[in-house]
Amino acid sequence: PALEITGVQAAPAQGAQVPGYYRTKVGNFQVTALLDGGLDMTDDLFTSVGAKPEEVSAAKERNFLDTSKPFPGVLNGFLINTGTKLLLIDTGAGTMLGENAGRLERNLAAAGVTPDQIDEIILTHAHPDHAGGLLDGNGMRVFKKASVRISADDLDFWYSEDAKKRLPQKAQMFDLAKKLLDPYKSAGQIDTFRDGQSIKNGVTAIALPGHTPGHSGIRVS
Numbered sequence: 001p002a003l004e005i006t007g008v009q010a011a012p013a014q015g016a017q018v019p020g021y022y023r024t025k026v027g028n029f030q031v032t033a034l035l036d037g038g039l040d041m042t043d044d045l046f047t048s049v050g051a052k053p054e055e056v057s058a059a060k061e062r063n064f065l066d067t068s069k070p071f072p073g074v075l076n077g078f079l080i081n082t083g084t085k086l087l088l089i090d091t092g093a094g095t096m097l098g099e100n101a102g103r104l105e106r107n108l109a110a111a112g113v114t115p116d117q118i119d120e121i122i123l124t125h126a127h128p129d130h131a132g133g134l135l136d137g138n139g140m141r142v143f144k145k146a147s148v149r150i151s152a153d154d155l156d157f158w159y160s161e162d163a164k165k166r167l168p169q170k171a172q173m174f175d176l177a178k179k180l181l182d183p184y185k186s187a188g189q190i191d192t193f194r195d196g197q198s199i200k201n202g203v204t205a206i207a208l209p210g211h212t213p214g215h216s217g218i219r220v221s
Helices: 053-062 104-110 128-134 152-158 161-166 168-186
Strands: 021-026 029-041 071-081 086-089 120-122 147-151 190-193 198-200 203-207 216-220
Touching: 021 104, 029 104, 029 128, 071 104, 071 128, 120 198, 128 168, 147 152, 147 168, 152 168, 152 190, 161 168, 168 190
Parallel strands: 086 120, 120 147, 147 190
Antiparallel strands: 021 029, 029 071, 071 086, 198 203, 203 216
16 A cells, blocks of 8 residues: 555655755854765876875775775865855866766755855866866856966966977867866956965965976965
8 A cells, every 4th residue: 555644744855965065164264065076086097106006906995995996086176155255166077077076066056155156266276077167068157257266387287288299198188178267268257376375364375286287275274
């Protein structure tokens, strides 16, 4: 027989997972971690920078992971509410990495914020898993009112034809970075920062080159 629910109003079935965000305080700032999704981190990401295959396997075993499968990676963006401004650090992958990523905008909405409320976007670097959320599936700007801040060294690198010629194996990455940044550049929304520069009171850029020439950390204090 069918289950009958009486005495209470039946809740409608939800078609999505619970919202992926977590709030914490840093001084007077509210920082919200926003889940964008995940991606597989294959072994060659580690062996290409010097790790031995047996070291990679041992790391998986220590973390109770199947040694025959890739590491599960997690993508996050971070919303900083300073009390007067809303700053978004990284935008997730957007439509760049398939269905397992690209959830940042919906989790931003779940946290009560629309893209048009963002004052500034701060990119740690311009790889598509961090900057892909700048554009929607039609290649249009998601954040029409926000300035986009990126390290001057990173911006110069991705727009350098000489660098692209020197690194032909990364040609696709150069094209992707420019595709993501061009609409904002054309709209006059790109601004740069240097190592140690204060982006806002309490928010400072820290140079962490290597992953990309202008890869940056953002210190919130």
